Structure formats: C-alpha cells, structure tokens
Amino acid sequence: MAGSTVPRRAFGRFLRTLRGDRSLLAAGLHADTSKQTVMRMEEGLPTKLSTPQLERLLDFYQAGSIERAEALELWDEVRRLAKAAKDQGTHKGWWQSYAGQYGTWFDHYLKLETGARRMTSHQLVLMPGILQTSEYRRAVINATVSGLSAVDIERRLELAARRQARLTEDDLHLDAFVSESVLLHQPGGASVMGEQLQRLAELSERPNVSIRVVPHHVGMYPGLVVQSFTLLDFPPTTSRLVEPPVIYTEGPEGALYLERDDVIARYRQAIEGIQQVALTEEDTRELVLKIAKEYAA
Structure with a gap:
C-alpha cells in the first residue's frame, strides 16, 4: 500500500x-x-x-x-x-512520469484508482479504460485528441497498460457493467474490436474481475438515468477508519468526484438495478465471444 x-x-x-x-x-x-x-x-x-x-x-x-x-x-x-x-521511489505516484499525457483533473482519479479495493464501473458507449486494449485505446486517442506526436501517443498507451496491470493485483476487485452498445461500436474497425472482445473474455476469467453486459432488450433500466460512472471503494486504514467511497464521472471537458452520502446511496441503488438486468458472467462471455467471432469473419 x-x-x-x-x-x-x-x-x-x-x-x-x-x-x-x-x-x-x-x-x-x-x-x-x-x-x-x-x-x-x-x-x-x-x-x-x-x-x-x-x-x-x-x-x-x-x-x-x-x-x-x-x-x-x-x-x-x-x-x-x-x-x-x-x-x-513511488512517493510521487508512478503516473507522474506521464503527467503531460492526461488532464489535471485525471491525476486525482489515478490516485484513487491506485488505492481502491473495489471498483464498480457502468459504461454506456466505450469500454472501461482499465479494460481497453492498446489498439482500441489508440483509436479513442486519435478520435479525441488531434495533433499528438507518435511519441505522445505511445506514452498514453503505456499509461493505459500500466493502469490495466492493476487487475493482476488480488487486492482490487473490478465489477464492470457495459451496455451491449459498447460491444457493437467499432473504434478502430472490426479487427480492433474483435481483438478487444477477445481480451475482454480473457480478463473475465480472472477471479477478481466480473464483466457483465446489459442487453438492449431489457429496455429502461437505472443505468440509462445515471449513465456512465465508476464507484471506488477503499480498504480501511490500519487504524480501522474507513475512507468514504467516491463516484467518478467523466465528460469531454473534465470530471466530477461525488462523495455525499445521499449521492453514493443513489448510485448504489442504481447498481442494484443494473445487476438485476445484466447477463450473468457466463452468458456475457458467450455473447462477447460470439460477437468477436463475427468481427473476425
């Protein structure tokens, strides 16, 4: 820690x-x-x-x-x-060496992500950042930031890869809920998306990673109201104090960090509703691999 x-x-x-x-x-x-x-x-x-x-x-x-x-x-x-x-040699945070590659508002999120015990993410359009392959991430970067040098793009991909390495640590559990739309959008084209979905299926096999798709046919559900977000929960300190959870929401111009008890309670209630309509982990893996095969055809 x-x-x-x-x-x-x-x-x-x-x-x-x-x-x-x-x-x-x-x-x-x-x-x-x-x-x-x-x-x-x-x-x-x-x-x-x-x-x-x-x-x-x-x-x-x-x-x-x-x-x-x-x-x-x-x-x-x-x-x-x-x-x-x-x-x-980590007192400044490993991500500080990439400081020129992300917005100032994202520095705080990286601190929270590094210390989190559990992350619950719900995404409507794009794959959660911590699950993105390098080529998927490259497509997102090219679509959102113009004029980057090849060196800067590679640095951003390195940052994304180091974030994903957090999933190999047993002290973090990730619950990722993604809309079926996330599987159907094609950043970078069909081959990139096929690779991304294969990687998604592999990551879903990890004991500390749960990935579940919310299919289109469920209709209205709480996730469509709260939209995309990540809930971060933290371990207790050695003095047994519990650090309150944080909701992180991101937009094109920055981010919000929400900590009020009533707000956290509403998001937790929304998560319960999302869980009720999402496919099981097994059915999700089957769907992901099916669509990946279609992209590869």
Missing part, C-alpha cells in the same frame, strides 16, 4: 471534522503554519507539517484523549507509508 493516498485522505477528513467551524486561518496561526497548509492536509495532499505542529492543532481543536490518540495513530501511518513510498 506504499504510495496510497487513502490513509492521507482519511487523516485529512478526520482533522476537518475536528476543526469544526474554526477558520483555516486561525488553525494555521495556532500551529505556526499557513491556512493553505492546513487546507492541503485536510484535502489529503502532502504537507510539511511537523508532529509538534499537529499537536498544537489538536490543542486548538480541543481534541479529547481518544480523538488525539486516533489522530496521532493516523499521522504515524501517513508518515510510515510516505517513507516506504519514498524508499521505493
């Missing part, structure tokens, strides 16, 4: 709760730091805050003995994981 942002985000959320209605400026002054440092810490971003400064913050927040112990335990975990990540 070295390099994971989950403990840091849990720590920041915990401190934000302790701060209550006290101002960021007052908190920063009391800890002999800036309000920007306190804000970054609450957002789960790296800061140069020292343990004595954290102690002063906890004094200012009038934290009780239990709250203080919990905050210091989380802080120790954040520092331990940060040191481990630095020792492994």
Whole structure:
C-alpha cells in the first residue's frame, strides 16, 4: 500500500471534522503554519507539517484523549507509508512520469484508482479504460485528441497498460457493467474490436474481475438515468477508519468526484438495478465471444 493516498485522505477528513467551524486561518496561526497548509492536509495532499505542529492543532481543536490518540495513530501511518513510498521511489505516484499525457483533473482519479479495493464501473458507449486494449485505446486517442506526436501517443498507451496491470493485483476487485452498445461500436474497425472482445473474455476469467453486459432488450433500466460512472471503494486504514467511497464521472471537458452520502446511496441503488438486468458472467462471455467471432469473419 506504499504510495496510497487513502490513509492521507482519511487523516485529512478526520482533522476537518475536528476543526469544526474554526477558520483555516486561525488553525494555521495556532500551529505556526499557513491556512493553505492546513487546507492541503485536510484535502489529503502532502504537507510539511511537523508532529509538534499537529499537536498544537489538536490543542486548538480541543481534541479529547481518544480523538488525539486516533489522530496521532493516523499521522504515524501517513508518515510510515510516505517513507516506504519514498524508499521505493513511488512517493510521487508512478503516473507522474506521464503527467503531460492526461488532464489535471485525471491525476486525482489515478490516485484513487491506485488505492481502491473495489471498483464498480457502468459504461454506456466505450469500454472501461482499465479494460481497453492498446489498439482500441489508440483509436479513442486519435478520435479525441488531434495533433499528438507518435511519441505522445505511445506514452498514453503505456499509461493505459500500466493502469490495466492493476487487475493482476488480488487486492482490487473490478465489477464492470457495459451496455451491449459498447460491444457493437467499432473504434478502430472490426479487427480492433474483435481483438478487444477477445481480451475482454480473457480478463473475465480472472477471479477478481466480473464483466457483465446489459442487453438492449431489457429496455429502461437505472443505468440509462445515471449513465456512465465508476464507484471506488477503499480498504480501511490500519487504524480501522474507513475512507468514504467516491463516484467518478467523466465528460469531454473534465470530471466530477461525488462523495455525499445521499449521492453514493443513489448510485448504489442504481447498481442494484443494473445487476438485476445484466447477463450473468457466463452468458456475457458467450455473447462477447460470439460477437468477436463475427468481427473476425
């Protein structure tokens, strides 16, 4: 879990709760730091805050003995994981070397994806990014970004391949629900799509990957209302705090990260409705291979 942002985000959320209605400026002054440092810490971003400064913050927040112990335990975990990540050379995140190849809004998603324990994706038009073959991804890149050099295209394909490597790790479970339309659209042409569907069938054999198609004949279902999204759930920290889930939705101009409890509850209800109408994993695999064979004909 070295390099994971989950403990840091849990720590920041915990401190934000302790701060209550006290101002960021007052908190920063009391800890002999800036309000920007306190804000970054609450957002789960790296800061140069020292343990004595954290102690002063906890004094200012009038934290009780239990709250203080919990905050210091989380802080120790954040520092331990940060040191481990630095020792492994991953403290900036492996994706940082590809920073020029994605929008600034996607950096946060890559942090979340790296730390997720479970991802539930529903896609209406395109294959989930983490399941795309290189040639499928190349077709998407060519259709959405003009003027890229051959080098930049290859770098983006490398990034996509490294994301997909996450599926080989047993600590992540992926539930992917795709509309039948995803199988019928042909980015890159029939041969590219045939290869993509063969790969999809192979990935569906993994014990930590579940892929299910929602066929057209089911008619109206909740997925048509909530549209495409990914729900990310996270493992508990060693201090047993649970990092709240996040809904990620992406559009041509950026992305939304949704965390409100009522919003998460609505999406979970929609997922239940999607599960009810989706084909089984076995029937999905059969359909995918059937269409792949048609593309190869």
